[in-house]
Amino acid sequence: MNFYIVHYNIFMRKLTLIFLLTTYGVYGQEDLLREMEQNKEPETDYTIATFKGTRIINGHSMETKPGGTLEFIFAHRFGRINSGWYEMYGFDDALVRLGLDYGITDNLSVSIGRNSTDKTLDGYAKYRVLRQREGASSFPFSLTALGGMAYKFSPRKNHEVSPDFKSTDRISYTAQLLMARKMSTALSLQLMPTMIHKNYVEPALEENNQFALGVGGRLKLTPSLALTTEYYHNLSMKDDSPYQNAFGIGVDIETGGHVFQLVFTNAVGLTERAFITETTDNFFDGDIHFGFNVTRTFQFKQDKE
Numbered sequence: 001m002n003f004y005i006v007h008y009n010i011f012m013r014k015l016t017l018i019f020l021l022t023t024y025g026v027y028g029q030e031d032l033l034r035e036m037e038q039n040k041e042p043e044t045d046y047t048i049a050t051f052k053g054t055r056i057i058n059g060h061s062m063e064t065k066p067g068g069t070l071e072f073i074f075a076h077r078f079g080r081i082n083s084g085w086y087e088m089y090g091f092d093d094a095l096v097r098l099g100l101d102y103g104i105t106d107n108l109s110v111s112i113g114r115n116s117t118d119k120t121l122d123g124y125a126k127y128r129v130l131r132q133r134e135g136a137s138s139f140p141f142s143l144t145a146l147g148g149m150a151y152k153f154s155p156r157k158n159h160e161v162s163p164d165f166k167s168t169d170r171i172s173y174t175a176q177l178l179m180a181r182k183m184s185t186a187l188s189l190q191l192m193p194t195m196i197h198k199n200y201v202e203p204a205l206e207e208n209n210q211f212a213l214g215v216g217g218r219l220k221l222t223p224s225l226a227l228t229t230e231y232y233h234n235l236s237m238k239d240d241s242p243y244q245n246a247f248g249i250g251v252d253i254e255t256g257g258h259v260f261q262l263v264f265t266n267a268v269g270l271t272e273r274a275f276i277t278e279t280t281d282n283f284f285d286g287d288i289h290f291g292f293n294v295t296r297t298f299q300f301k302q303d304k305e
Contacts, residue, residue, distance in 0.1 A: 042135060042136035043135050043136060044133050044134070044135040044136045044137045044138075045133060045134045045135045046131055046132070046133045047131065047132040047133060047134075047142065047182050049182075050062060050063065050132070050142060050180050050181075050182045050188045050190075050218075051063050051180070051188055051190070051218055052218075052226065052252055052254055052259050053252065053259040053261060053293070053295060054071065054073075054101060054109070054295070055073070055075075055261070055293055056190065056216040056217075056218070056228050056229075056230045056250075057216070057228060057229070057230035057248035057249070057250050057261075057263050057265055058230065058246060058248060058263075058265060058267050058269075058270060058275045059192060059214060059216065059230055059232065059272065059275070059276075060126065060144075060146055060176070060178060060192075061178065061180070061190060061216070062128065062142050062143070062144040062178040062179070062180040062190060063144075064103060064106070064107055064108065064109040064126055064127070064128045064144065065101050065102065065103030065109045065297075066103050066106050067103045067104060067105045067106045067301060068103060068299065068300045068301025069102070069103045069297055069298070069299055069300070069301070070100060070101070070102050070103075070297070070298045070300060071100070071101040071102075071295050071296070071297050071298075072098075072099070072100060072295065072296045072297075072298070073097070073098070073099040073100070073101060073113070073293065073294070073295050074096070074097075074098060074293070074294045074295075075096065075097040075099070075270050075291070075292075075293045075294075076094065076095070076096050076291050076292055076293075076294075077095045077096070077117075077263075077265070077267075077268045077270070077289045077290075077291035078090040078091050078093055078094065078095075078289055078290050078291055079091070079092060079093030079095075079289065080281065080286075080287050080288065080289060081286070081288045081289070081290060082286040082287065082288070090289060090290060094116075095116055095117045095268045095270075095289075095291075096115075096116050097113050097114065097115045097116070097117075097270040097271075098113060098114050099111055099112065099113030099114075100112055100113070106128075107127060107128040108125070108126070108127050108128075109125070109126045109127075110123070110124070110125050110126070111123060111124050111126070113270075113271075115269070115270050115271060115274070117268055117269050117270065117274060118152055118153075118154045118269065118274060119152065119153035119154040120150050120151065120152045120153065120154075120271055120273075120274070121150070121151050121153070122148060122149070122150040122151075122271045123148065123149055123150075124146055124147060124148030124149070124174070125146070125147050125148075126144060126145070126146045127144065127145050127146075128142065128143070128144045129143045129144065129145055130142060130143040132180075132181060132182060140181060141179055141180060141181040142178075142179070142180050142181070143177065143178070143179050144177075144178040144180075145175075145176070145177055145178075146174070146175070146176040146177075146178060147173075147174070147175055147176075148173070148174040148176075148271075148272065149171060149172070149173050149174070150171070150172050150173075150174070150271045150272075150273050150274075151170050151171055152170045152171075152172070152273075153170070161200070162200075165200065168199055169199045169200035170199070170200070171199050172196060172197060172198045172199065172271075172273040173196070173197045174194065174195070174196050174271075174272040174273065175194070175195045175196075176192055176193070176194045176195075176272070177192070177193050178190060178191075178192055179191045179192075179193075185220065186219060186220040186221075187217070187218070187219055187220070188217060188218040189215075189216070189217045190214075190215070190216040190217065191213070191214070191215055192213070192214030192215070192216065192232070193211075193212075193213055193214075194211065194212040194213070194214060194232070194272065194276060195209065195210070195211050195212075196209075196210045196211075196212070196272055196273055196276060196277055197209050197210075198210070198273060198277070205238070205241060205242065205243075206236070206237075206238065206241065206243070206277065207236055209236070210234060210235075210236040210237075210276075210277050211234075211235045211236050212232050212233060212234045212235055212236070212276050212277075213232070213233050213235060214230065214231065214232040214233070214276075215230070215231055216228070216229065216230040216231070217229050217230075218252070223254075224253060224254045224255070225251065225252070225253060225254075226251070226252040227249070227250070227251060227252075228249065228250045228251070228252055228261070229248065229249045229250070230246075230247070230248050230249075230250075231245065231246070231247045231248075232245055232246045232247075232275070232276045233245050234276060234277060242280060243277065243278060243279055243280060244266060244279050244280060244281060244282050244283075245279070246265065246266060246267040246275045246276060246279045247265065247266055247267075247283045248263050248264060248265030248266070248267065248283075249263070249264050249265075250262055250263035250264065250265075258294060258295045258296045258297060259293075259294075259295050260292065260293075260294055261292060261293040261294075262290075262291075262292050263290070263291050263292060263293065264288050264289070264290055264291075265283070265288070265289055265291065266279055266281040266282060266283035266287050266288060266289065267279040267281070267289070268281075268289055
């Protein structure tokens with residue numbers, strides 16, 4: 001009997017020791033994990049895909065191209081839908097812009113484009129100054145600055161405009177701030193204060209310096225489908241001006257390497273000078289142009305990963 005009691009006591013001591021060691025190990029691991037969590041630096045989560053493309057309708061979104069990425073943009077606008085059967089409801093007319101956007105860095109893009117509407121060559125630089133983010137260093141919205149220049153080749157001869165018209169009078173400049181916030185996974189909104197300077201204007205119709213305020217938005221319906229809208233109000237437009245404010249609605253369709261945008265707008269010019277200050281059609285009178293923007297992206301630099 002004593003033999004069994006002795007061995008029983010030894011067994012219980014070993015079992016108690018194992019229990020104590022195991023318990024200490026578990027609590028030790030918990031303490032270690034807790035200490036690691038406390039010492040871990042807080043993370044910052046940057047907002048992505050506020051807009052899927054670099055354009056909303058006619059104007060720019062706050063998105064820039066990633067560094068080493070080239071995007072080809074083909075923007076097409078047909079004639080007015082209310083032009084009737086003879087003009088095939090606008091499909092007989094074709095107004096296009098061909099453009100190339102290149103990301104020098106993830107925050108800096110440059111572009112060049114050619115517009116058939118008024119024979120304009122345009123270019124711009126676009127820099128993302130601030131980015132919406134949450135976490136350790138949160139910020140409520142994204143901010144991108146844009147500066148552009150356009151040269152209007154039409155009409156071909158200077159004297160067709162005015163006897164004292166010079167080649168430099170064909171130039172216009174654009175400065176924009178693109179302020180956007182992704183309100184949720186489905187909704188993004190953008191505000192676009194804009195200044196446009198035109199070297200030559202008809203003083204009776206418009207001013208050299210014109211200010212406009214644009215608003216735009218995107219509503220995501222499915223992972224590859226979204227509704228978009230955009231409106232620019234020209235604050236410098238005169239009461240008897242022949243021009244109209246630009247408005248448009250559209251559908252974004254994402255298909256792998258490119259974004260296909262179907263748009264309905266009263267503007268056919270595809271530079272800021274043209275669609276913000278020189279749109280002549282009234283959307284709400286039925287002067288609507290159907291069109292599309294197609295982009296194709298080419299990657300010239302591998303991801304850092």
